[in-house]
Amino acid sequence: MPTAYQIVVCGSLVPDPLQTLEPVTTPTGPALKNEMMLPAVLDPWAGHALFEAANLAKQNPGSKVWFVSIGPKAKLQQVMMTIAQKVPFELVAIDGSASGFTEASEAAAALAEAINGIAGLDKTRLFVFGGWESASRGSGATMQMVGERLGITDQFQGVDQLTVQPDGSFKVLERIEGGKHQVSSCTALPALLGWATGNLPEPPNNPQVGMLNMRTVMPALQKAKAIKLPGDGLAFASVNLPKQRRDTKIVKDMTPDAIAAEIVEWIGKE
């Protein structure tokens, strides 16, 4: 198998997790209150996918990384200002909603079309990466559907490790139940990997990388195709914040021994 890979990473943006989120109803379905005002970050698991892609590309000379993203143009630009400092990639931007309430199959159709539109795409060298779940819809559905649309049937989800073997095949570790991993070996490309956390720390900012990326980021944003994700056939009866706020009992004046006894009793109760 060739080792000069084409690595296409799909990822969007999500509201900064430290923000308070509140659902509102709009004529087009549920949304977040002040959605356009909320500071956005790169979707965390998609971020891990991007950093793993950059690492794979670095170790295999001749490889290249594309980052394909659907998001409101202005928000994409804001997130790119930080992400583009971290690792080299070419942006393919699609101007559309990044809401968690959009329909996965519609997002997948737009992503697959954008990937198919990449000039010189060679499926025998292609890895498609993404996060295994988003922090918005959190359904783990989009990437599988992108894979189906691209005809990729070697798919892996919850990936924590990808190791290229000396013979060019690769080994994949996927999360399964009970803190374990399923180990697979795959002998051909294209392949699709939905990443979990992986093993790499977030790369530090590198202004040189940022300058290089910005040459393609700005034009990509300018020519971003505007799309609608109408959610055909999908209707929300309600979207609510969980109501229960607990009545916290704050225990300040018990000795550690007394607390320990109370905890042991609590654990033992059915």
Next chain:
Amino acid sequence: METILFLAHTEADGTLGKAALETLGAAKTLSASLAGSTLVVGLVGAQTQSAANQIAACGATRFLSVAGADFSQARYASDILAIEALGKASAATIILGPASSRWNRVMAGAAQRLGGRIDTHATGIAAAEGKPAVTRWYYRQRMEGVLTRTQRPWIVLLETGCGAAWSGEPGTTSVEPLAITLPALHTTVTGIQAPAADAQTIRPDANLLFVAGAGWTKKQADGQAHADEAEKLILGFLVKAKASLGSTKSLVDLSGEGQAVLKFMTHLNQIGQTGATPRHPKGLATCCHGEEPHTVGWRFVNERRAINLNAACSWAQGKADVLYVADSFAVMRKVNELLAAK
């Protein structure tokens, strides 16, 4: 008129596990509440007859199966063909499966192939005004939505712990096998990588989730960090209480940076926004601040207690039932003593 396909894979021993039986329970309830609907069973595995016999009395009109050595393991390229065949042969309009890692990996692809739609991580499906409606969480368990769809087939993967498992007498039933011709496969599942038995800290079925936060590695009142003692206290407790170990992001990130901290902790233990959302009846948080990106991972932990030196930590803000303002080292030392004496 809905045709509901209960779609499950067998466990390694050829039976259906708890998650699958819970899904069957939900499928039965749904079928009962949708007039004119029928229930069909679809099974995938190395062998499926014993699983079919296990649920022979469930009231399904048909038992369909894709069986063989190629279907003993979770692999996208083979599983998707099995699911596609079962979906088509049953002419299902609603497909209900357990949200196992195996089905989570492939079912959205199958929805695409069958021309349908999918909702994963569902916490409920029920008929409202004669139409099925699915409940699931958005923004990493921050808000709960109820939705309906007009497209069919509609695939729904149900989380465990959301309903009672179907139970009934085993029997014998005849299974309609579907033959699948597999193309050349490029992927081989070579095994399972699990931590050594003594380092196996994640126990999804445990009664108690024990969360350790970064405080365990921070300087304590004497100006020193006590990571060695922390490690002993935590591991000792896990063994004695048969608890599952969760962590905060801060603590696993420290481990990832190679600092001399709790060695048995990996990012698989992480609970929260970018970690897991496990289901346990009880949870005890220690040396953990209880910030929102962490506590969203506690959505499905029913009873919650925390031990923190800081009475103003986030657990105090309606996130725990009880907050003990105390030193986790001192408390857990004594807890272990009491458990050892039992």
